[in-house]
Structure formats: structure tokens, C-alpha cells
Amino acid sequence: MDSHGDSIMHVAEDEAGSSNLAAQTNGNGNVQVEVAQSQNLPNGGGSQAEGDDSSDTVVTSRTGYVYDARMMLHAPIISPEDEGAAEEDDAEEDDTPHPEQPDRIKEIYLRLKENMCIQKMRQIPFKPLQKHEAMLVHSEDHWEKVEAIALMDDDAIRCSEEYYERLSLYVNKQTPEVARLSAGGVIATCLEVARGNLRNAFAIVRPPGHHAEPEEHMGFCFFNNVAVATRIVQQLTPVKRILILDWDVHHGNGTQRAFWMDETVLYISLHRYEGGIFYPSGPFGSLESCGEGKGAGFSVNIPWPCKGMGDADYLYAFEKIVMPIAYEWAPELVIISAGFDAAAGDRLGECEVTPAGYAHMTHMLSSLAGGKLVVALEGGYNLESISKSSLAVTQILLGESPPELPPMIASEEATETVWHVAMQQSKYWKCMNPKAVEPRAESQSHTLSIPELLKIYRADYLFKAHKMYQIPFVEDNLAERFEGQVICTKNVYSGTGTLLVFMHDLCNLRIELDGKAYCNVAEEKSYLEDATKGIIDWVTQTPGEFSYIDLNLNSKLQSMPISQSYEQDVEEAVRYIWDNYIELSEAQHIVFICHGPGSSAIMSLIKEREVKRKVRAIVHLASTGIPPRAPQDSPELQMWYRKKSVVFATSKNRVFEGSWNVRKRFGTVKKIDADNASQLLTRSLPEIKEFVAERTRMAANGAVEEGTF
Secondary structure (H helix, E strand, C coil): CCCCCCEEEEEEECCCCCEEEEEEECCCCCEEEEECCCCCCCCCCCCHHHCCHHHHCCCCCCEEEECCHHHHHCCCCCCHHHHHHHHHHCCCCCCCCCCCCCHHHHHHHHHHHHCCCHHHCEECCCCCCCHHHHCCCCCHHHHHHHHHHHHCCHHHHHHCHHHHHHCCCCCCCCHHHHHHHHHHHHHHHHHHHHCCCCCEEEECCCCCCCCCECCECECCECCCHHHHHHHHHHHHCCCCCEEEEECCCCCCHHHHHHCCCCCCEEEEEEEECHHHCCCCCCHHHCCCCCCCHHHCCCEEEEEECCCCCEHHHHHHHHHHHHHHHHHHHCCCEEEEEECCCCECCCCCCCCEECHHHHHHHHHHHCCCHHHCEEEEECCCCCHHHHHHHHHHHHHHHCCCCCCCCCCCCCCHHHHHHHHHHHHHHCCCCCCCCHHHHCCCCCCHHHCCCHHHHHHHHHHHHHHHHHCCEECCCCCHHHHHHHCCCEEECCCCCCCCCEEEEEEECCEEEECCECCCCCCCECHHHCEEEECCHHHHHHHHCCCCCEEEEEEECCCCCCCCCCCCCHHHHHHHHHHHHHHHHHCCCCCCEEEEEEECHHHHHHHHHHHHCCCCCCEEEEEEEECCCCCCCCCCCCHHHHHHHHHHEEEEEECCCHHHHCCHHHHHHHCCEEEECCCCHHHHHHHHHHHHHHHHHHHHHHHHCCCCCCCCC
């Protein structure tokens, strides 16, 4: 520090101690720049003639990079008063630099050079962002607002400090120029990769961009580098479908908003959210924030509920959410908004992602779009963490294999978050299967799932209210999945009237939420909906006429490996009940009422067992799925089935979209004005009773005609 209070910022220094650029920022906000040729750091818009040490050799690599030391000129202004105060405090403690400090990109560049990466990469020339390019994302007012910073006098800069701090920004006279350089570097990088001139590339740029919205600069960001580059790529190249993967610890609100109603850009963000209190705050980064209009489903937020998320959590989210959706969509270009503030050691992010974790995520993303991958620097504020993480990512770009990881398990917070995201995104993506990622407690022996609790309640209720008993399974695989779910009246063997067999999955828990953004259950508003009580009341009110078997086909989660499909298990369970109970009963008439998987199971049964002697009626309830087709193999069985069966379907069922000739393959199909399975059963029950009564009466009278139903 000189006698006038001027502070010297050494922008780049090689191993011998020489610098290629020094920026002097005085107390009046003026910056004096000296550029010297160096054999260590490139400068001047990416020109190798300015001193890149790769200029002596021909670089044939298909991996590129952007770096320009002029991007370090955007720096906090230190006033004479601040310098004097800092001088007095030097004896006690060092001054902590602003998190978004110029040295961020220098440390990355030097780390890559020391590890012989820069020497293997091709430097990409670029020009600063132009107004017409910025306006593909930003408004003209926004452009003018940023450009006006260069015209501010010393007093205006000092007086505006509080305004910019509210936006989490700092400025100096060089800020607009540096912001244009940063955006221009990302644009050139994306164009080179999109055009096939490079396989992949790393834009080592600052200031970052993903918080900059179309109308506002904020969060250390002035122009949205990645968003503008995306629009230019779509405009100037054949590449149209672009995936932006944002792993910065903060939600990229600006990028998401830029493509909120756009189906050509898939934006996926993994970020610390904490119920909306972590920067940039608010519900826009919630899992329910998925886009609107044509863009619905093209914003995918994976919002971490706490700090401390690490490799296992991020890789779990990649495996279950990011990569399945990316493979389904098949992007033509992948851009990583690569903030490294989720890295271990970053004091703002407070997460634990290691360089190896970043390497593995990069490796997975490089399998998309034929390897066309751009890494654009966003945040990351620990110089050691950001440089080591950048090195790990660059080594993957250069074709190295990712390092070996130790055994790891995703945290409970991660598995819960991924499950909720899968439920939300299953509305838009076929690959999303929430049940496949439903988290389970580690201590299985001390836990019961909600479906298990409901089945226990139902068995207890049916025993106490109607003296119904559970049917045991001898075979282990059936006991594992269906024990406690098959219940019967005590006259199941001795009843001589009608044995009604009801196969369903209609006992459901209805959940109400406190708020969509948080997915907290409002327990006092949630309830159990059991539509089967109408059937049970019908049977129990005429005990001499009916015996009853109830098969609840809501399957248990298996602890053993699954050897066959759930549908096969249901069919096996139905055969077991037929062989050991129904076939041995004294009942004169057998009636099946089937819903869900029970419908396909009964079709299998009538082909594999001789059921025609005693089965009088088969009723199907088709709420959303297409009902089963009448048997095709045997004309005799087909004719019998058509006489004995009826299908009740909701008015919105797809079966009514076809012609009558199409519907007749399902037998008799009747339309019921209902929105769901519970309404369907309740509203069709009078007709079900009528159909069953008619068919059993005809059988008792020895009639052969079809009846009037």
C-alpha cells in the first residue's frame, strides 16, 4: 500500500513471481490497468498471441477453454477510509475478501496449468457480449442499467453501495465491461461445442450469471451467461434441445425464469433450499416450481432441505432423477452451470461435495448429447475447493476416468427429497416411478408402513364388527405379500347360498397437505377412504344368503428379492384361494367382483381352472385402466364369459373413446358417471346387486337365456 492509500491487486503471478496484469484500485473508484506479456497466463480476449504458453505447439485437443485475466478487473472498491481502518486492524486479524473475488478464476487457471490440463486444451477466442445478444434474454432497460454503471462518478458509486448490497452485488467502473466479457466467453464456448468444432469445453469466467433475471441483476450476477448463450446457440446452429444442469448450491432463479414457458430447454437444479429461506429465497426453487404452459415439466428442482449434503446425496439424485429424465428427453447439448459452492470447505454453501463427486457427475453428463458438454463457471468461493473441483471436472473433459469412490449411502434428507421430486415429476416424465425411490427407515424391524397400518386396522374392524376371519397362506411367497389381506366370513365353507368374492385395492389413505411448496402432511385433515363398506353391508345384512371372501390386493413391500411380477403374485394368490376355499365350499353360486389387478387375475383363473359349473357372475370395475378382453382362445369359454360378465367403467375411461365394435370385445360395458374408483363402486352398486340377483336367480331356475340386464 502506497502513501496515497492506493491498493494494488496483483491479478496473476507465475512461479517466478512475474505478473502479467496488475489492477490498481484507488479510493476514488478508478482502476488503472497494466497488461504485460507473459508465458503463463493468457490475456486479451483469448488470443494466444498474448502469451499463452501453448502458442509454441499445435494443440489438437477437442477440449477447449475460455479465460481472460481482464475478467479480474471487476473487484470491490476499497475507499481510503476502509484502508485506514483495515491498516489499524491488521495486527489483530486479516481482512476477509469478498466471496466473489477476482482470484477465483486465477486459482482455477493456475491449478489446471500446474496439472498439465491447459497445455492439452485449445483456447477459444471470443468477443464481449453485444446488446442484441443480451436482449434475447434481458430487456433493454436491463442492458442500459448495467451499462450505466460505467458512467457513474466516484460519489455515485459510493452512494449506491447500499442499493447494490441489497441486490447482493458490488460494482466498479469496469463491471459492465467484465460482465460482457464473461457472457461473451460462455457464448463462444457453447457455439464451438454446438458446431462440433470441440467435443467439450470449460468457460472459466466471472462474474457468474445464473441469478440474473430478464429484468434484474442480483446475487453477484449481471447478465445470465448461460441463458443468453443457450438462445444464441438455438438461433445460430441446428441445436435446439438443450439441457442446463445447475449444480450451484444456490437455485438459479434467473435461468429458470428465462425458460419458464419454454419446452426446448430442460432446466434441472440441485440446490440448498431449506424451505425457501436459503438464497435466493422464496418458493420459486421449490419442487413444485415446474414451469408453465409449454414449459410445464421442463423445470426440475431438487431442493435440499438442509446444509451438509455430500457426494452420496448428489449422486443418488443423479441416478434417480437427473439421468432418467435426461435420457428420456435426449438433449442435443448439455450445459453445466458449474457453481462449486456445494464443495466441501465453501463457507457459503456449507455442503460436502468432493472433487471426486463433481468428477462422477460430469462423467454421467458426458454420456448425453453425443458428448457435447459445456462447463460454465458460476459460484464457488473457497479458492482451494473451487480450483480442485474444477481440476477434477476438467480431467473428465479431457477423457480421464473418474476416481474411485468409497462405499456410501444417501442421507435420509436426500432420499426423502428425491422421492418427493419423483412424485412431482411423474406428472411429466414417464421414467419417474415414485414407488421405486420411496424411502424406507433403516430399522425395518421397528417400522410399519402406512398401508400396513391400514390393513391391520381393516382386519381388526371386520373381525369386531362382522366376525370375519383372516385366511392364512401356507406358501411363503404368498404369505410375504398377502398375509392378513384375505378375510372371510365364518360360513365360507358351509354357506349354501351365494359366495361373493371381492378382489380390490380400494382401501386408500387420502392425504391433505399444509402447503404445496413444503409437502407437510396436515394430519387432522387426512382420512381413510374405504369404499368396500357398501359391499360388506350388502353381504352382512343378509347373512343366510351370502358368504364372503375379501381379497385386498394392495401389495406389501417385499424384503426378499422379487422373483416374479406383482401381477403374477396376484394370480397365484387367487388360484390358492380358489383351490383351498372357493372350490371346497358348499355354495351353489359363486360371484366375483373385481377391481384393479383382480380383473386380470380372474381372467387367468377362468382359463386355468374349471369355473363354469358354479360361477354365476363376474363384475369388473374399470376406473382408469382398460378392462380385460373376453377370452380369445376358446369360443365356448368366450360365449360363457359374455353371458356371465359385465364391466362398469367411469365415463372418462378410454374404453369409450373407441366405437361400439371396439367395446364389444370386452363384453357388456356400462358407463357410470364417476370420477374415481370409490365413486364408481358406490354409484354402480345398485346395478351390481341387480345383475347378481338376476344371474343367480336364472341359475337357480335352470334358465339358459341371457336375461334382461
